Amino acid sequence: MNDLDDTDFAILRLLAEDAGQGAGAIGRACGLSQPAAWRRIKRLREVGVIRSQRLRLDAEKLGFGVTVFLGVKLATKGRVSLEDFERAVSAIPEVQTVEHVLGLYDYRLRVVARDLPDFERVLRRRIMTLPGAGEVEANVLLSEERRPGPIG
Template sequence: MPNELDKTDRMLVRALQENARLTSGELAQRVNLSQSPSWRRIKHLEDEGVITGYHAALDRRAVGFGVLAFVMVAIDHQNEESSLNFEEAVCAIPEVVMFHGISGPEDFLLVIVARDLDAYSDLLQRKLHRLPGVRQVHTHFSLQEFKGRLGGLPVPL
């Protein structure tokens, strides 16, 4: 945790990660502040980019995405232009829910959701294999999820 976050800031961040729907009064109570100083701290954390947004956590299966795939992609060239073209094309695919440049034999990791295996196969053939500069694609399917909610960072107190 960066040094500029004191214990109260870390308590606020933890509380918001657990439940972003807490009112400013409820947050203030949790950190033993009055409402105004608590709100100012939260506003400062937002302005500094520590808090980047508030989101509803959805169950992918409940909204129709039965497949979760981890896709490793190697591209032909790692120059700036080809990488930017690849990145823009990947970001335009709504089923890609996470996208990282990685170390190792592959260059990128994509986390993809799909309705079913047929939908994933269609996405693979029609979009992923046609991305600019793609040399190789390896797919790993999630068979069982043990801990999948990103957003709950282990904030020390």
């Protein structure tokens, strides 16, 4: 969509910072009335620029003190379909994201666990038993700074 203006980008930056803001607050920040801001947000949703709003939970406060990024290389690409692997891995509650990637590994997973022994249990009993799971590399998250990404 190439017809976004500076106000649209300002709205997107505000929503990326806090998607729970109402149209009134967005309008005040952008110099618009509440109805005008609401119409712009609605249009951005309708054309697909805004795909969804998500609730971001603090995993540590929920008892999940360890986050691990796993690189997973499928052992037998010809015998197991990517869809079968994706369906099976997506059913594991501790797996927060599944990304099919290009590079050394076929998939990148974000996995949360209560602690390292809990992660080891998830790895051994759930992830390593997935259809086609082969080589795995784990990187433990030490800290994270979230940035919304480039917007206009």
